[in-house]
Amino acid sequence: MDLKEKLVSSFLAFENGVDVDNPVHDIRSEAIKKFEAKGFPTKKEEAWKYTSLNTLQKIDFSIFPKKESNLEYRDVKKYFLHEIDTFKIVFVDGVYSSFLSETTHDGVDVCLMSSALNKPMYKQIIDVYFNKIASQEDSLTSLNTAFSKEGAYIYIPKNKIPKKPIEIIHFATGNEAALLLQPRNLIIAEENAEMQIIERHQSLTSNEVFTNSVTEIFAAKNAIVDYYKVQNDCTTASLIDNTYIDQKGGSAVNVHTFSFGGKLTRNNLNFYQNGEHVDSTMKGVTIIEGKQHVDHHTLVHHIEPNCESHQDYKGIYGENATGVFNGKIIVEKIAQKTNAFQQNNNILVSDKATINTKPQLEIFADDVKCSHGCTIGQLDEEALFYLQSRGIPKKEARALLMYAFANNVLESVRIPELKVRINKLIANKLEVRLGFDL
């Protein structure tokens, strides 16, 4: 039985475990129909031209983990940003771990999707926001919607700022030979609210894990959301991350994606600017090797005038790694005075590495400034020579230059401890001994 059939036939069993009188039930049933009709995307689809899900579909994933697992904090401490105090929403094999988590209802809601979906006090918000910005056409998003049950729910009311950053971490323990996870997150920032979120997926063994995640983010007027995605998983873990962001006037949403690990990683990052003076920033660093595959798909839909978007993606690809970047900017007719910038720089380190990039502009307004730049190249020979002439061996010099190449994306990271962390990850990945403290 292939994965699609298995998922479709498991839907009934899934429905037994959740409240069918809930209005979300209709959304789920609708979504499974859509997924059944479309199935998994194939390479014939333009958006999936360079990324194949065939091998993943051959694996016999368990959809419902059988037993609960407990993790000791000291064993997984290193995966948390433990240098600072944070709110934590932790899932182990898709199940909420109250032991590792630290949630709050004090002025702001940092809690669980399952309670938001089931408790009447949240009904009003769920009605307004749940599955409203997520694509109704994308089959993987539909699949997630059909099985949506658990994930992070964050609601920051007007003028509120949570005391500390929020960490969302998904652990896979390897109790199942192969596990499919489908977290569903809903994040709402009301007017003038502000928050910082760090998201991480971590598999603890070399068993197969396939995560199909959907996150909906709503930023109301003048809200600020910083979202950091740390993708440094084992090479047996695959991730499809679908993020949909709805921005109202004056809001600023910044998404940083750090892709260092994982077997197959696909990021679908979609921004919809439903207001004026909106600022959207997407930054990414990808450093991969082996047979890793990272695919960044971004979409910025400029719907209203006077908005900005900035994209800066850097990639270093070694061995047999494959990188994909597809950045799409759509500027609607009324979205005059739009400023949209997109930059994608890549370095291929090995002869067998591949990079496919497609920066795409679709512009219907005339008074706009849109530009995109894309480069594929090597390190500057002269810079390399300079470092060598100062007594730095070639290997270190190369690593240093690559480090510098990737590092400048980090400038806009606003949590200093996270910045240090990522810096170290980059240095490790490139085997650079920095010789100085960050």
Place this chain on the structure above:
Amino acid sequence: MAYTEEELKKELETKEYEYGFYTDIESDTFPNGLNEEIVIAISKKKEEPEWMTLWRLESFKIWKEMVEPEWANVRYEKPDFQAISYYSAPNKKPKYNSLDEVDPELLDTFKKLGISLDEQKKLAGVAVDIVMDSVSVATTFKKTLAEKGIIFCSISEAIKEHPELVKKYIGTVVPQKDNFYAALNSAVFSDGSFCYIPKGVKCPMELSTYFRINQAGTGQFERTLVIADEGSYVSYLEGCTAPSRDENQLHAAVVELIALDDAEIKYSTVQNWFPGNKEGKGGVYNFVTKRGLCEKNAKISWTQVETGSAVTWKYPSCILKGDNSIGEFYSIAVTNNYQQADTGTKMIHLGKNTRSTIISKGISAGKSQNSYRGLVQVNSRAENARNFSQCDSLLMGNECGAHTFPYIEAKNKSAQIEHEATTSKIGEDQIFYCNQRGIDTEKAIALIVNGFSKEVLNKLPMEFAVEAQKLLEISLEGSVG
């Protein structure tokens, strides 16, 4: 007196297609529709050898299996392939020795197009192989070329006189099954040009062909084959104008260029098919497959100025097979009213030290849509491949669109690829500056557009550059809001 926006608009709307006339020459037209018999009939009509007929039939078989592509960013009513007549040739078909013998009506047509033969003969020194509704009616300067061993004739003539060359190269760069329109063309091509430059010969003049769709409801299926043997050089010009017609006409041409070791081919096009009127009615569908193959140290350079056609679907490409080969693509695409253009190039780097340059300028006005679609592919064995791409779009008015779809695929670490794209409008301050210096708005726009397109215009041969500049002005007149 100041030229107001309103006046500009009015003038543009009333401006009829300059080349919109219809020459009443008796034509020998086949019944509409396409089947094997028609394919055989075309072949027979052209007195082709058996291998050619078989090749056409094979293409037809492939075409039947294929579906029309839909990936391009253009919307149009699909042509009914059974409602098209696949062959139309001027009826009076004697072989002319001098211009006096040519049908005066035909000469008149050419005069209106501004390509008077005798004038060109004297002034420009251009040999013109005029294709009017598919059959070559006048070939000039053939003698001068023959002395150098250069073959420049219609493709049907080449099939008869130089079958070994045609057989060896036709379909090698654009295979029959390459795409829907290439397959169709391979099955039913009516005529086209053939050019062969022998080893080490530099063609002393610019070779040029004018295509023209004349008969109503006929599709134009041109086939061009240019072969530059080792160390040779040729500059080839192709220009198109078509008379005004209400129904959409289909133009599905195939151009194949082969540059052997150390050879260089420069291929320039000015395309000015009827773009349809201001309501978007009529106009030519231009679905063209153009591709060149570069052997060692060879160079192919495409330059195009696209101002016509209701729908354009065209990607002149270079396969950089030999080491050190060079591919270039310079393009200006102008769309106005309801025109749609999806054009660009493909640079396939296979050999070592291959280089390619892409400069594409898109100008959209009115309610038109202009897309750049390009592919730069560096294969794993293409060491030190280098590409530079630049796509700039200029938008005029807020009802048009400019789109960019660049695909970049690199499989070699030594590749160096740069791609830049910008989209902007003509700055008010730029126009103001010109106005201030006493240049009226319309002239200012022409000036700015000219500057914007200069990089490409500079690549055109002299005679074409002048015509192209004029075309740019004509197609954009009054389109600025």
